Amino acid sequence: MTAPVRMAIIGAGLVSDFHHVPGIRIDQRSKLTAICDPNEELLNRRKTEWGDALYTTSYEEIAQSPDVDAVIIATPNFTHLPITKACLEGGKHVMCEKPLGVTAAEAWEMFHLADRLKLKHMTAFTYRFAPSMIYLRHLLKSGGLGEPRHFRSQRFLDWPETSWGWRQYKKLAGAGDLYDMTIHRIDFAQDLLGPIQSVCGAVKTFVPRDKTADGKSCEPSDVDDWSAMIGRFACGAVGVWEGSTLMKGHHNKGVGYEWAEINGSEGSAAYLLNEPHHIMLGKHGGSMEKVDVPAQYLKPAGSPRSTTDGLPTTLFRYDLVYEFVSSILEDRPAMPGFDHGAHAQTVADAVLASSAEGKWIDVPKVS
Numbered sequence: 576m577t578a579p580v581r582m583a584i585i586g587a588g589l590v591s592d593f594h595h596v597p598g599i600r601i602d603q604r605s606k607l608t609a610i611c612d613p614n615e616e617l618l619n620r621r622k623t624e625w626g627d628a629l630y631t632t633s634y635e636e637i638a639q640s641p642d643v644d645a646v647i648i649a650t651p652n653f654t655h656l657p658i659t660k661a662c663l664e665g666g667k668h669v670m671c672e673k674p675l676g677v678t679a680a681e682a683w684e685m686f687h688l689a690d691r692l693k694l695k696h697m698t699a700f701t702y703r704f705a706p707s708m709i710y711l712r713h714l715l716k717s718g719g720l721g722e723p724r725h726f727r728s729q730r731f732l733d734w735p736e737t738s739w740g741w742r743q744y745k746k747l748a749g750a751g752d753l754y755d756m757t758i759h760r761i762d763f764a765q766d767l768l769g770p771i772q773s774v775c776g777a778v779k780t781f782v783p784r785d786k787t788a789d790g791k792s793c794e795p796s797d798v799d800d801w802s803a804m805i806g807r808f809a810c811g812a813v814g815v816w817e818g819s820t821l822m823k824g825h826h827n828k829g830v831g832y833e834w835a836e837i838n839g840s841e842g843s844a845a846y847l848l849n850e851p852h853h854i855m856l857g858k859h860g861g862s863m864e865k866v867d868v869p870a871q872y873l874k875p876a877g878s879p880r881s882t883t884d885g886l887p888t889t890l891f892r893y894d895l896v897y898e899f900v901s902s903i904l905e906d907r908p909a910m911p912g913f914d915h916g917a918h919a920q921t922v923a924d925a926v927l928a929s930s931a932e933g934k935w936i937d938v939p940k941v942s
Contacts, residue, residue: 598896698916721841751798776926
């Protein structure tokens with residue numbers, strides 16, 4: 576395939592407006608040719624904001640359009656599987672927001688279909704592209720931290736305690752904080768240290784979320800707003816994760832708080848989401864100190880985005896589109912693929928099982 580890659584967006588909400596459309600706009604190898612959303616009022620607004628393209632409420636029309644090469648899906652979790660299947664069967668390459676499905680089984684179904692049809696597939700694990708995470712990976716893989724022993728992750732948000740809409744129901748979302756936020760940290764932990772073999776986890780629902788923001792009653796939430804897990808990696812390392820949307824004082828202009836740390840036999844390094852151009856680094860006998868991420872790790876080689884013109888916490892998110900388009904034009908697997916999303920969701924489902932059964936759970940081996 577040659578540029579430009581003709582891109583469609585299915586799901587014209589905030590995520591697409593914040594991440595994906597700007598990513599397409601700055602990459603001259605891609606062109607936004609179609610937008611789909613069931614909300615006609617939103618579609619009409621996007622016509623003014625996003626410009627000329629095919630606008631439709633039918634994802635089937637996108638899937639069958641001869642003017643679309645690739646699709647980005649940013650819709651509610653329960654719609655990912657049917658939309659992805661339709662687009663893959665229509666010959667489109669697909670990037671899908673996480674989690675891929677409402678169960679790991681759905682995620683694996685998406686992967687196996689894309690793999691069988693030999694189409695590019697990508698899970699939108701945004702934080703893989705944070706400069707500090709890229710540099711942390713380099714430090715670990717190059718041996719700069721010695722033998723990895725321990726991973727630690729905290730992801731805290733200070734969200735309102737009113738309704739999450741579809742996100743607060745298992746049948747539509749699959750899970751709450753675990754699927755929405757902690758799954759990112761499961762993914763990059765496995766990217767850094769390899770597969771997680773077993774978990775001991777817990778989830779909790781503290782807030783019923785039985786009121787909307789304007790005070791109307793709604794069905795109470797049945798998903799977690801706090802999740803935690805301990806994991807054992809196949810490489811011999813161990814890890815701990817905690818995430819919650821109820822951590823008061825951790826709003827930070829909507830970014831929240833995140834700390835992800837690797838402890839090795841020679842040193843430790845930590846990634847901070849709110850400062851993605853810096854990393855905390857310390858060696859044996861010393862102290863953790865903030866250091867700049869070297870210039871070559873601030874973005875992927877060739878990425879057209881700026882490293883200075885905008886908020887550091889926003890800029891790296893545009894590299895999702897750059898990676899997806901690159902995989903199509905270079906005819907190589909996109910990273911992270913649907914298989915990475917399915918592996919992370921398999922671990923998350925093991926956490927749910929562990930919480931329900933009150934015991935350690937071996938993570939199923941799925942190929």
